[in-house]
Amino acid sequence: MNRFRTHVFLCCLCFLSMVQLTGCWDRMEVNDIAIIVGAGIDQASTNQVKLSAEIYIPEENNSESQSGGGVTTNSGNGKTFVSSATGSSMAEAMYKLQERLSRKLYWGHNDIFVFGQKRAEKGIQDDLDFILRYVRMRERANVYVAEGKAFDILGIIPKLEPNSMEALSELSKTEISTTVDLKQVVQQIVETPDESFSIPYINRGTLVTDKKHNRNPNVSYFQGVSLFKKTKMIGSLNTDVTWGYFWMTNNIKGNTIIALDMPHHETIAILLTGSKTTLTPRITADGKWIMKVKVRSEGNLLQNTSAIDFMSPKQHAEMVKLANEEVKFSITNTMRILQKKYKVDVVQFGDEFRKKYPKQWKKVKPNWSTAFQQVQLELDVMVDIPRPGFLNKSIVQMKDVSK
Incomplete structure (x- = not known):
């Protein structure tokens, strides 16, 4: 009897093993x-x-x-x-x-x-x-x-x-x-x-x-x-307006070049090594919706054919100011197009207001397209340029010094 049970057990075990070892039938x-x-x-x-x-x-x-x-x-x-x-x-x-x-x-x-x-x-x-x-x-x-x-x-x-x-x-x-x-x-x-x-x-x-x-x-x-x-x-x-979109959405990458518009066809170019953008929403007591855009960037001077002397503290500050104004213009120009022409919030300002002001957000959510057009910008931009590259002065400036 025990021998019969052993045979039955082995047969069942073999059968179960065969079921599990079906191979790659669905390969x-x-x-x-x-x-x-x-x-x-x-x-x-x-x-x-x-x-x-x-x-x-x-x-x-x-x-x-x-x-x-x-x-x-x-x-x-x-x-x-x-x-x-x-x-x-x-x-x-x-x-x-x-x-x-x-x-x-x-x-x-x-x-x-x-x-x-x-x-x-x-x-x-x-x-x-x-x-x-x-x-x-x-x-x-x-x-x-x-x-x-x-x-x-x-x-x-x-x-x-x-x-x-x-x-x-x-x-x-x-x-x-x-x-x-x-x-x-x-x-x-x-x-x-x-x-x-x-x-x-x-x-x-x-x-x-x-x-x-x-x-x-x-x-x-x-x-x-x-x-x-x-x-x-x-x-x-287009690509020019998209830069403002990149600044507001924190999508500026390293090796981005900021080209400054200078008179007399002169060039100042800055090669960014890093950038960070933070958005801080604010609703004032009189009901104004304001988005503070804080930009902190750093880069190296890539080209300078202007008369601005990088090594002069006063003129260096002027160069930084020009870079800051370029970034501000890019942001405001893009925001103007999004608010006035397309009336669409692709920079996700609404999500920032929702997180900080959930009660107020529920009221304006159904008409956010209209409310978005009234959002005001508050810009805090700083582009630091700590390094001039291998040249402290432009070639023209070095030539003037040698005279």
Whole structure:
């Protein structure tokens, strides 16, 4: 009897072991998937959306640049291609895109979403709902708006990076750009009364109309930030105005250059080594809403072709004053455009008032767009310039001394 029980026990144990050792029945091999490294979303027609995906080509297949049907173009250095499909929704467009490919779409490596301008102006709420609801998408993927079509951005052939999406990612790390991911966008939509937020605005080199610079057509350029209200793009800030936005949102990075306007075509340039901005809201007894913007920056003198002597305490103070005024002008100019032209709070002043004055905030929250236009600025700016670089005086000043 004991022997029989032992046999039964061993059989049960073997059966349980077999259940647990089922192997990789749901495995997904690399040669079975189409790895997406970037995605673009465009407005195809009135009620149609165009989904484009930049897909990685495995090394062994680099010599065979074949598509799975649809609109396909080579990009990068031959290691990616772009395929597109159109549908009445993002879900349908992705389904049709999958039909054109022999491999299963894999979104786990996608770090970039680019919206075409027309799609952004129509509204991106439905697209965000799909992206965040689909379990294979990454909520930390960066978001951009293209001046034109997102498909054109994906089709760029970069020289220094393996693909156009990697080039965008590296561009966002520079001092002239910024990053916004899906999670930040959704957070601002939920927390702000008018669902206001900003997304980096980019363009392809061939579309840049600034004739003062030679633009590489195979490079994406930062064009400023796009402004959203109620999840629809209502306008944008160009690169010059965006600096004021950076100052107010504490997004000034090291290696940023402040160029001071001087008479007689002279130049004073300051290379920042660090900067910090703090916002302090205040409501006065007579009901005025004031935002104090405190900026503390430090930098080195990068160029000085003016007559100002850096080593003279009095003239050094004059240089610091000029730098402070430049920052103040940048902030006030940007604030004027946001308040008077677009009437949108993308600098998150409302969130600062909500934290400090919750009771007063509840009263103005339904009409914050109107109240934001009345917020007054109080600027406290200090740009310290402790080092002149390797030259204490300009070449002209040294020449005058030697005479």
